[in-house]
Amino acid sequence: MNLPTIFNTALRFSKGKTIKNRLLMAPMTTCSGFYDGSVPQELVEYYGKRAQGLGAVIVECCFIEPLGPAFPGALGIDSDKKIPGLARIATAIKQHGALAILQIYHGGRMVEPELIGGKTPVAPSAIAAAREGAAIPRALSSQEVEALITKFGDAVNRAIKAGFDGVEIHGANTYLIQQFFSPHSNRRDDYWGGDREKRSRFPLAVLDITHQMVDRAEASNFIIGYRFSPEEMEKPGITFEDSLYLLDKLAERGLDYIHFSLGHWSRSSIIDLDDQIPLITRYRQAITTTKFLANVPVIGVGGIVNRSDIDQAFDAGYDLLAVGKACIVYPDWYQRMNAGEELRLEMASTQRQVLCIPEPLWHFSLVDAMIRDVQSAGKKFKAGIYHEKVEAEALKLNIDVQLDTDRITDIRLQPDSCLDVDFTQTFEQLRTRMLVANSPYVDAIAGATTQSEALKKAVSRALSTSSKNWVLESGKDLASIEQYDVIVIGSGGAGLAAAINAHDLGAKVVIVERMPTLGGNTIKASVGMNAAETRYQEEKGIHDSKVCFYEETLKGGKYKNDPALLQQFVEKAPDAITWLAQQGITLSDITITGGMSIDRTHRPADRSAVGAFLISGLVKNLNQRHIEVLLDTKAEQIEYHQGKVTGLRVVDEYGESRILQTKAIIVATGGFSANTKMVEHYRPELAGFVTTNHKGATGSGITLLQALGAATVDMAEIQIHPTVEQHSAYLISESIRGGGAILVSQAGDRFCNEMETRDKVSAKIIGLPEHSAWIVFDEQVRSQNKAADEYLAKGFVIQGEGINDLALQIAMDPAALTRTLTTFNQAVRQQHDPQFGRTTALRHPLEQGPFYAIKIAPGVHHTMGGVAITTRAQVLDTQHEPLNGIWAAGEVVGGIHGANRIGGNAVADIIIFGLLAGEQAATWVKTA
Numbered sequence: 001m002n003l004p005t006i007f008n009t010a011l012r013f014s015k016g017k018t019i020k021n022r023l024l025m026a027p028m029t030t031c032s033g034f035y036d037g038s039v040p041q042e043l044v045e046y047y048g049k050r051a052q053g054l055g056a057v058i059v060e061c062c063f064i065e066p067l068g069p070a071f072p073g074a075l076g077i078d079s080d081k082k083i084p085g086l087a088r089i090a091t092a093i094k095q096h097g098a099l100a101i102l103q104i105y106h107g108g109r110m111v112e113p114e115l116i117g118g119k120t121p122v123a124p125s126a127i128a129a130a131r132e133g134a135a136i137p138r139a140l141s142s143q144e145v146e147a148l149i150t151k152f153g154d155a156v157n158r159a160i161k162a163g164f165d166g167v168e169i170h171g172a173n174t175y176l177i178q179q180f181f182s183p184h185s186n187r188r189d190d191y192w193g194g195d196r197e198k199r200s201r202f203p204l205a206v207l208d209i210t211h212q213m214v215d216r217a218e219a220s221n222f223i224i225g226y227r228f229s230p231e232e233m234e235k236p237g238i239t240f241e242d243s244l245y246l247l248d249k250l251a252e253r254g255l256d257y258i259h260f261s262l263g264h265w266s267r268s269s270i271i272d273l274d275d276q277i278p279l280i281t282r283y284r285q286a287i288t289t290t291k292f293l294a295n296v297p298v299i300g301v302g303g304i305v306n307r308s309d310i311d312q313a314f315d316a317g318y319d320l321l322a323v324g325k326a327c328i329v330y331p332d333w334y335q336r337m338n339a340g341e342e343l344r345l346e347m348a349s350t351q352r353q354v355l356c357i358p359e360p361l362w363h364f365s366l367v368d369a370m371i372r373d374v375q376s377a378g379k380k381f382k383a384g385i386y387h388e389k390v391e392a393e394a395l396k397l398n399i400d401v402q403l404d405t406d407r408i409t410d411i412r413l414q415p416d417s418c419l420d421v422d423f424t425q426t427f428e429q430l431r432t433r434m435l436v437a438n439s440p441y442v443d444a445i446a447g448a449t450t451q452s453e454a455l456k457k458a459v460s461r462a463l464s465t466s467s468k469n470w471v472l473e474s475g476k477d478l479a480s481i482e483q484y485d486v487i488v489i490g491s492g493g494a495g496l497a498a499a500i501n502a503h504d505l506g507a508k509v510v511i512v513e514r515m516p517t518l519g520g521n522t523i524k525a526s527v528g529m530n531a532a533e534t535r536y537q538e539e540k541g542i543h544d545s546k547v548c549f550y551e552e553t554l555k556g557g558k559y560k561n562d563p564a565l566l567q568q569f570v571e572k573a574p575d576a577i578t579w580l581a582q583q584g585i586t587l588s589d590i591t592i593t594g595g596m597s598i599d600r601t602h603r604p605a606d607r608s609a610v611g612a613f614l615i616s617g618l619v620k621n622l623n624q625r626h627i628e629v630l631l632d633t634k635a636e637q638i639e640y641h642q643g644k645v646t647g648l649r650v651v652d653e654y655g656e657s658r659i660l661q662t663k664a665i666i667v668a669t670g671g672f673s674a675n676t677k678m679v680e681h682y683r684p685e686l687a688g689f690v691t692t693n694h695k696g697a698t699g700s701g702i703t704l705l706q707a708l709g710a711a712t713v714d715m716a717e718i719q720i721h722p723t724v725e726q727h728s729a730y731l732i733s734e735s736i737r738g739g740g741a742i743l744v745s746q747a748g749d750r751f752c753n754e755m756e757t758r759d760k761v762s763a764k765i766i767g768l769p770e771h772s773a774w775i776v777f778d779e780q781v782r783s784q785n786k787a788a789d790e791y792l793a794k795g796f797v798i799q800g801e802g803i804n805d806l807a808l809q810i811a812m813d814p815a816a817l818t819r820t821l822t823t824f825n826q827a828v829r830q831q832h833d834p835q836f837g838r839t840t841a842l843r844h845p846l847e848q849g850p851f852y853a854i855k856i857a858p859g860v861h862h863t864m865g866g867v868a869i870t871t872r873a874q875v876l877d878t879q880h881e882p883l884n885g886i887w888a889a890g891e892v893v894g895g896i897h898g899a900n901r902i903g904g905n906a907v908a909d910i911i912i913f914g915l916l917a918g919e920q921a922a923t924w925v926k927t928a
Contacts (some may be wrong), residue, residue, distance in 0.1 A: 014304040022308055027168065039082070067116050123194065156213040172228050223257075240269065260318075265304065266303070306343055401463070485502070485920060486510075510630060514635070526734070646661065673861065689858065714898070718862070722743075739843060757902065774854065778852070866894035872920050
């Protein structure tokens with residue numbers, strides 16, 4: 001199909017409704033609804049502005065009942081009160097000649113309890129989703145299933161009353177309808193579950209009631225579409241053949257279209273990675289043998305930005321295309337395509353209001369990643385005074401923004417007799433904040449958000465104008481922005497520390513991060529950062545030594561640690577604590593972890609988990625320095641020629657490849673705990689273990705460096721952490737045991753020294769008959785560990801007012817648990833544990849109710865192995881020679897921790913060697 005045909009040829013649906021062209025706006029979550037799911041005016045404007053020229057707009061999914069919202073700010077169609085607001089959206093779309101289609105859904109087990117007032121989510125079966133922290137849902141009764149089908153019908157009726165031209169039944173994205181069809185989430189043995197035919201009954205029933213509502217309303221040309229996810233990663237899960245089976249049954253009962261749910265229109269199988277045939281190709285081949293699917297139009301989605309994307313997607317076999325992020329960035333996308341423009345998914349940070357993007361959507365990670373401009377302090381300005389208008393509701397004022405070559409020097413209101421006192425106060429507060437920050441990107445004034453945003457926008461316009469003037473006058477080549485002194489791959493603690501240090505030593509730095517957010521696995525760190533001979537220890541009267549720290553780490557690593565790396569690690573640890581404090585990241589409270597004999601684990605003063613605190617502080621420093629970050633960008637290949645680094649080939653989320661030019665690369669991509677195949681390759685006995693790591697911990701950096709001939713060490717040394725909540729794979733911090741908690745078997749007995757190294761404690765738990773244990777603690781431990789409150793909020797903790805009460809709730813013999821606590825409390829009082837020889841963290845008797853317990857078992861936590869480096873963090877090849885211009889830091893590196901990592905040493909490792917890598921890379925580029 002050629003481009004003029006795409007833009008001009010209509011398509012007639014089976015019910016008779018005609019779409020004027022083949023291009024639609026995809027349904028995308030905006031998170032912008034009111035607390036009850038009703039529609040704000042800014043959302044009406046958002047959709048209306050984007051409807052121009054398109055054949056249709058599919059409005060984001062609306063939940064059909066109060067237990068159904070799967071994300072904050074979701075829209076609802078769960079009551080007649082929602083009809084007027086939704087009608088305003090439909091009218092805004094249709095007045096531009098586009099069809100208005102509404103997506104309807106129920107989140108099922110994907111609903112977070114906090115979104116529904118702390119209630120338990122519902123699902124076909126009481127099986128939690130295969131994702132971190134997922135709640136175990138409540139299985140729906142047969143009567144509730146029937147009631148939900150009726151509620152879907154009510155939602156269709158409301159969509160008709162609101163003036164929509166159709167509905168799209170959301171049977172994708174692992175929401176409730178898909179959950180009923182999935183063998184992973186549907187384990188029922190009644191009418192609604194069992195084999196594939198029975199699991200099809202719920203989606204078919206939803207389609208049937210949709211037709212009934214359409215017939216009742218005599219809306220004969222009302223469009224009915226169905227969105228589906230072709231496959232599931234879970235085992236057992238939906239296969240492509242399963243999807244074809246269901247779609248054919250749905251088509252038999254009447255569908256106007258089906259809508260692939262894909263990250264990219266050309267995506268191939270996520271189950272069979274060796275099969276690179278696009279799913280749309282497989283679909284077109286397969287439907288020739290189906291009875292009813294061949295004549296149902298197919299919508300493709302994902303990665304549609306420019307004309308070339310449109311051409312390729314239609315050539316692949318789609319009948320219509322749904323456009324996602326391009327419609328957010330370019331409300332007039334259709335007109336731009338018609339005019340032959342080539343577009344990039346980028347927005348300036350001053351454009352939110354111009355583009356009519358609701359603020360919650362603006363801060364959504366996928367949208368935020370498209371905001372590419374650099375904040376003011378990182379830019380050069382043409383000095384002068386810039387006049388701008390401030391317009392917000394009835395407020396219309398003029399301001400003067402005075403700029404020097406590198407900063408905002410003043411912001412003044414021009415005289416106006418209409419100024420009211422309230423706005424004058426708002427202005428002065430904002431003016432002060434902006435001048436201090438040298439940026440318009442400051443917090444709004446409470447109670448004056450609209451006026452604040454208008455003023456911030458006006459100042460941003462002045463900065464943008466001035467910056468462009470400077471570029472034009474200086475004759476700078478804009479292409480030079482792709483040239484860097486240092487490229488850091490990975491944005492965990494090691495990567496951020498390296499980037500900040502390299503920047504501070506004069507290097508132009510960019511961070512390349514394959515994930516959509518910053519923080520890496522560091523953000524999940526809980527206990528703290530180990531260091532000896534620090535000023536915080538001295539202030540607390542803790543007598544420690546680097547020699548002791550070295551010996552205990554060496555012993556904990558079973559004497560396999562690289563002695564030179566370990567010595568560097570121990571020597572630099574207190575300096576790293578000091579460097580963090582200089583960046584406003586103070587770790588002044590101190591606790592202890594297993595394998596240590598002295599309190600040397602530094603953590604925030606409020607005793608919260610160290611990871612989020614550390615990343616938050618490092619990101620603030622990153623922003624202050626305006627260091628560029630490329631999210632959703634994969635480092636594919638290091639360009640290395642004649643012994644020198646020349647660049648890094650990267651691939652962005654849209655599959656576009658380019659080379660960033662550089663002389664130095666720092667690899668800080670983390671370990672491989674989340675790469676099941678890699679873990680099992682080196683340690684087959686760990687098959688089936690959950691991992692505490694985030695999904696980006698796949699060993700990609702190790703593979704990247706091995707391609708250049710990098711050596712690896714200790715790859716089989718993989719640590720399992722003893723205390724992992726198994727349903728969520730959430731790590732229960734060692735600080736709980738370090739605060740005085742004990743481990744108890746299901747029989748009610750202690751079975752080990754809880755403060756032994758992780759490998760030894762894990763082995764003891766695995767050796768129990770049930771292969772799991774309970775962490776038991778009291779109110780004193782809880783009150784001294786902020787992490788415990790997080791575990792309570794996540795539902796991991798069972799609480800009892802007394803020991804007997806707790807024991808009964810965890811199916812334990814009350815007498816046995818009482819006896820165990822009595823014996824342990826006596827050991828604490830005597831500071832002597834004759835049972836298991838525990839000598840540390842005997843802080844106080846466990847006797848202050850309420851009492852708490854968390855069920856745990858071991859999980860894959862840390863990979864001690866990785867690439868070989870020098871003591872200055874330079875990567876070594878297999879001949880033990882340095883690879884010029886390449887450094888590595890963090891869990892991607894091997895040799896530091898030996899055969900077992902001590903809790904608290906990883907955070908020290910990432911900061912110490914991150915700083916070293918940044919320093920060495922910045923120094924290298926000055927002489928290379």
